[in-house]
Amino acid sequence: MNFTSKQAVPWIKNLEPYNGGKPISEIASRLNLSEHQIVKLASNENPLGMSPKVKLAISQELQKVSRYPDGNCTVLKKMISNFHGVSSDQIFLGNGSNDVLDCLARTFLRKGVSAVYSKYSFAVYGLATISSGANSIIAPATENLEHSLSAFISSISGDTRMIFIANPNNPTGSYIKENEIRSFLRHVDKSILVVLDEAYCDYLEGTDFTNSIQLLKDYSNLFITRSFSKAYGLAGLRVGYGIGNKDIVSVMNSIRQPFNVNYLAQIAAITALEDQDFIIKSKLLNKQVMRELIDGLSTFGIRCLSSRGNFVLANIGENFKLENEPAGVKLFESLLSLGVITRPVRNYDLADWLRISVGTQEENRDFLNILPQALDLMAKDDNSN
Ligand SMILES: Cc1ncc(COP(=O)(O)O)c(C=O)c1O
Incomplete structure (x- = not known):
């Protein structure tokens, strides 16, 4: 055969x-x-490109790409840890935040369990869930196509292991406020991992801005993902990260590809974080x-x-x-x-x-x-x- x-x-x-x-x-x-x-308004990239400081930094490091990168992303992890006030072992680096979402699914989902996500939310949740063998449960959205957190709660079934929520959401742009996220987390059983995908959070402003990182202290079942592809302008270099409980991060590190964040991406992300x-x-x-x-x-x-x-x-x-x-x-x-x-x-x-x-x-x-x-x-x- x-x-x-x-x-x-x-x-x-x-x-x-x-x-x-x-x-x-x-x-x-x-x-x-x-x-x-050609005018491209299709992939939510930063129209300004990358920071000029990043451009300079990566151009000065080009000759080093013949060496393998630091597989542990030590310096970048340190930078992110200082930036958010979390410890380095709470940070998981990925080849874009898609890689982080995929590693979450490969680590914690399998046949016989399910993941919940909203009807109008980022396509990769479905891809990652289904390719892991798990079932998808689609939570209905509101009339305005927004996330309904109560629909998320009522969609949870006995075998649910993960919930994906994009905030702000793609493709709708809708946003859930901090107090609603807090109350949602109170209602979700601690045995279910809540993945809060904040790829677009750098565009938020105003008093309702969720500092979700501080919620990590109270909710060990919360995992936050961030991206350098949007406001930071590094979509082509592929770098993103997740922050969560160090136990979760540690097991994810055991299945990721050894050098999943390339050298220039690490240099670019370090420099980009410095240029607020x-x-x-x-x-x-x-x-x-x-x-x-x-x-x-x-x-x-x-x-x-x-x-x-x-x-x-x-x-x-x-x-x-x-x-x-x-x-x-x-x-x-x-x-x-x-x-x-x-x-x-x-x-x-x-x-x-x-x-x-x-x-x-x-x-x-x-x-x-x-x-x-x-x-x-x-x-x-x-x-x-
Ligand atoms: C909501 C959301 N999450 C995650 C991603 C993935 O971004 P990246 O893998 O480039 O970090 C995107 C990309 O469009 C997105 O819209």
Whole structure:
């Protein structure tokens, strides 16, 4: 018998590969344009790129990539431990926070147990859960597509071992306040690990900002994940981390890949953490451009959900009724044909919606200038079908 895909573990047979934002290079070559003519608002990256200090630091370290990196990420762990006031052995480093989520699932989930996550939340929770052999339990969302913590609680079953909550959430941008998270943790049995995914927390501000790290003292079943891919602008280097009880971290370390955070990623993350002015600047820009984006979309009758991340979820189908295809998907295609990459969210069962990342002011203006043409194209295509 030949070795074929039929020998794959049966529980992954309906899984589909993660579909990320389309790369600029692919669209530029498809449209015969140069890369700088493409506007990418698809993957919630920092439109300012990385901090200039990080750029300098990694350029000075290039010659060292012939050596293996420190597999324990000692210096970076120390930096993160000082930054958050936790001990180094509470920190788990990953090749992006996706790697941390995957290691959590591989360590604690298996056939016969389940994980709970919300209907409209980050696709990797499903990927990690299902590939571990565990069952997914989908907690229904509120009418506004937000997380309902009471629905999470009532979704927990006797075999539930893990709960994933993104805060702020992707793709909706919704946010849960500190007091609600606290009360939720009080209601969850301590035998269930609550994973609070805070990939977008660097964009938060205001008095309702959750300092979730301090909750770790009271809840040994809380595990927080953070990312350097968003506000820190290091998506291409792949570095993220988790903070939790040291016992949990220790067992996860025994199954991770030996050098899962590469050398340049470690240097970049260390330097990026030191440059908090860059985060403040990025946050300010995000706030201003998000306002312009929401206002601009509203002039076309397009409503967005209120977002605490660096993206908005726009309801295209509400004002644009198409006969043949859901409006979110169709607008994504029309924009793509004009060199603007956004993110369709059909995989979240939100085919009438479109997720748009907050870019620079210039990228945002380009997007809003192209939008009328894309809307016309969308309507024409629909009529010609
Ligand atoms: C909610 C959420 N968590 C985690 C991630 C993964 O980020 P990374 O693996 O780049 O750290 C993303 C990426 O889009 C995300 O939206």
